[in-house]
Amino acid sequence: MSKRTKLIAAFDTNSRSQAEEWSSTLGNTVDAIKLGLEFTYACGLDAVREVSAGHKLFLDLKLHDIPNTVASGLSALAPLRPALTTIHACGGAEMISRSREALEKSFPDEAQRPRLLAVTVLTSMDDAGLRETGVDTTPREQVLRLGKLAIASGADGLVCSAHEIGLLRDALGDKPVLVVPGIRPAGSASNDQKRIMTPTQAAQAGADWIVVGRPITRAVNPALAAQDIMAELASA
Numbered sequence: 677m678s679k680r681t682k683l684i685a686a687f688d689t690n691s692r693s694q695a696e697e698w699s700s701t702l703g704n705t706v707d708a709i710k711l712g713l714e715f716t717y718a719c720g721l722d723a724v725r726e727v728s729a730g731h732k733l734f735l736d737l738k739l740h741d742i743p744n745t746v747a748s749g750l751s752a753l754a755p756l757r758p759a760l761t762t763i764h765a766c767g768g769a770e771m772i773s774r775s776r777e778a779l780e781k782s783f784p785d786e787a788q789r790p791r792l793l794a795v796t797v798l799t800s801m802d803d804a805g806l807r808e809t810g811v812d813t814t815p816r817e818q819v820l821r822l823g824k825l826a827i828a829s830g831a832d833g834l835v836c837s838a839h840e841i842g843l844l845r846d847a848l849g850d851k852p853v854l855v856v857p858g859i860r861p862a863g864s865a866s867n868d869q870k871r872i873m874t875p876t877q878a879a880q881a882g883a884d885w886i887v888v889g890r891p892i893t894r895a896v897n898p899a900l901a902a903q904d905i906m907a908e909l910a911s912a
């Protein structure tokens with residue numbers, strides 16, 4: 677039997693009290709919580725530690741710099757003990773392999789080591805947006821290219837859209853952890869996301885984790901919105 681796709685709720689806010697409220701009202705409904713750039717820059721690392729206490733943490737800081745700086749940055753974040761953490765795949769092979777080494781050094785116990793995820797092509801990019809950056813190919817081709825590079829260089833998994841899951845599974849098999857944002861329950865606004873799918877579609881495509889922010893956090897009742905998505909995943 678295949679494993680259920682798990683739900684990460686993205687707590688994108690600059691308010692510590694708001695994040696604390698979500699943590700207590702829906703943190704136990706979802707499988708993990710994501711704290712990213714907005715919350716970390718606004719509230720600091722102590723707040724990340726406190727809001728994520730008792731929950732699985734996806735620390736999404738999308739590091740992208742020279743290999744030494746990214747590896748040292750990851751080592752500095754180790755005390756937060758995230759389950760999952762991100763770097764940008766386009767930082768290249770050495771940046772990715774040095775990141776993996778840094779995490780292995782900080783966590784000699786492999787079971788405790790945060791899973792290193794490489795972000796491929798952001799789900800807010802479509803064909804035109806990607807070409808504007810000088811990458812003269814489609815998001816699918818670029819995701820595949822970066823995905824192969826990242827896994828070969830030591831990433832445990834990838835962040836991609838649900839549209840590329842099949843392609844990545846064909847090329848890389850079942851082992852890489854695929855974490856999929858750009859998820860919109862039927863009828864919800866796409867906002868700035870371009871490559872979107874519903875929770876059911878992403879689960880059926882084979883996502884290990886989906887990431888959902890605004891459809892939960894901006895709902896009239898965020899806890900109920902999270903429960904509805906969990907129910908959708910259970911029946912997908």
Ligand SMILES: O=C(O)c1cc(=O)[nH]c(=O)n1[C@@H]1O[C@H](COP(=O)(O)O)[C@@H](O)[C@H]1O
Nearest residue numbers: 686736797798799835857858887888889890
């Ligand atoms: O790394 C991510 O989590 C990420 C990668 C990506 O390609 N697209 C993407 O939306 N995300 C994150 O996933 C979350 C999606 O939020 P919503 O669009 O509100 O559901 C945000 O916190 C983004 O930072």
